[in-house]
Amino acid sequence: MVGTILWSPSAALWRGNQGSPRLVKLCSATHIEHIVRANEAAGGVDVFVHSWNPELASVLDRAYAPHLRASLHELPLYAEKTRSQALSIARAVRLLRRHERDAAFAYRLVFLMRHDLVVAAPILLDGFDPRRITFAEHCCTRDAVTPAEKAAVDTRCAAPGSDPTDPVKERYRKRLLGVCTPDLYSRGVQRAQRQPNNPYMVTDWWLAAAPEVLSKFRHISNNWAWYLGRARKLRLQVWSHHVWMILVHDVLNMTAHVAFAPGVRIGLARHVYPRLLRRQNCREGPGAGKCTLAWPLGNFYTDPTGECPVLRPSMYLKAQMVRLDPVQLRTQPIPTASNGLLFGYYEPRFASMAAQCSWARHTELITCCGRLPHVCGTQECPGADHTKTNWLAAKAAQV
Numbered sequence: 001m002v003g004t005i006l007w008s009p010s011a012a013l014w015r016g017n018q019g020s021p022r023l024v025k026l027c028s029a030t031h032i033e034h035i036v037r038a039n040e041a042a043g044g045v046d047v048f049v050h051s052w053n054p055e056l057a058s059v060l061d062r063a064y065a066p067h068l069r070a071s072l073h074e075l076p077l078y079a080e081k082t083r084s085q086a087l088s089i090a091r092a093v094r095l096l097r098r099h100e101r102d103a104a105f106a107y108r109l110v111f112l113m114r115h116d117l118v119v120a121a122p123i124l125l126d127g128f129d130p131r132r133i134t135f136a137e138h139c140c141t142r143d144a145v146t147p148a149e150k151a152a153v154d155t156r157c158a159a160p161g162s163d164p165t166d167p168v169k170e171r172y173r174k175r176l177l178g179v180c181t182p183d184l185y186s187r188g189v190q191r192a193q194r195q196p197n198n199p200y201m202v203t204d205w206w207l208a209a210a211p212e213v214l215s216k217f218r219h220i221s222n223n224w225a226w227y228l229g230r231a232r233k234l235r236l237q238v239w240s241h242h243v244w245m246i247l248v249h250d251v252l253n254m255t256a257h258v259a260f261a262p263g264v265r266i267g268l269a270r271h272v273y274p275r276l277l278r279r280q281n282c283r284e285g286p287g288a289g290k291c292t293l294a295w296p297l298g299n300f301y302t303d304p305t306g307e308c309p310v311l312r313p314s315m316y317l318k319a320q321m322v323r324l325d326p327v328q329l330r331t332q333p334i335p336t337a338s339n340g341l342l343f344g345y346y347e348p349r350f351a352s353m354a355a356q357c358s359w360a361r362h363t364e365l366i367t368c369c370g371r372l373p374h375v376c377g378t379q380e381c382p383g384a385d386h387t388k389t390n391w392l393a394a395k396a397a398q399v
Contacts, residue, residue: 002023006274010081019055024115025396027119030390030393031119033119050088072091072092072095082239083224086218089217110214118267118268118390132209134208135258141174141178141373149172152176153172153175156315174299174368176366177359181201196234201353230250255349265381271306276387299373299374301378303387305390310381314370
């Protein structure tokens, strides 16, 4: 379901708002620019759209023409959000498979995404392996618990009590950047004992896989009671972040085929849009310098759209200029704790899931300093600066 430019689909639904044409205008412009046009030289991209917004049918179809091959816009089915999303995925893939049959050819890869995502830089689809199911890299912050972890925080973030904005009760809370587990993501805590649900956590904004893999998402909706029971047994929230991985791990047995891609520059429109518009206050012209602004976003400073692949950790002095590049970090082994588990949490058979946060492979604990939310560092985006292109799309969506 398409929400509004500042509200999630769920919030828009409960507020009685219909889907926003402005949101479609903003997001589709970045999809066409950074996905469709970016891949023209590699054979091109076909678009298939499913929504629960019949009032936006003509708006959505016009936005993706002439690249749109098929679409379906249905009246909402009032079901759990995660089940509804899985059903929408299944119906979009059904449109694609029907087109394959009619045109007598097969697609190698599908890049599937939510309607309300702003794509901030070109995504080259040749970089995804169709033999894998690829998600966005994701990291989480966690508490400093052990004496060594607390000592690292004290060393990097100054002595306790030296910063009046850093109350003692918050001293070690959410201070370390690293791997993300369901407990950390949904509850903000990591239980001391090993949990069986550690591998069930991904970002659910987009994924890339072969069509035959995505067609299996209908299993979630068709067997919803089983997924509810499985999530309850694993102590998981019934969110797509977790339910998708029940499908991958427990139904498809594709754990070894999971992959994560850093630096795929995609953000939720309701987060990105207000920051992009602030760019109009940034002066340009001779002597004005590069007009790319840094914004606080979660635990990072970044440009307005975020999701940059390189991290400059805040725990280092500026003179040191340490930059953590995921491409380089991936050559380092995943640390194994004394209990024999990867990062102390994952069984070796879940190595593909433990690889979700490249920054966690840094040889030193990445400590995050300052007031809550503690700043772990500045994200840097190598290559061309697309801020102006994205700002123009946001500005056009105001009309």
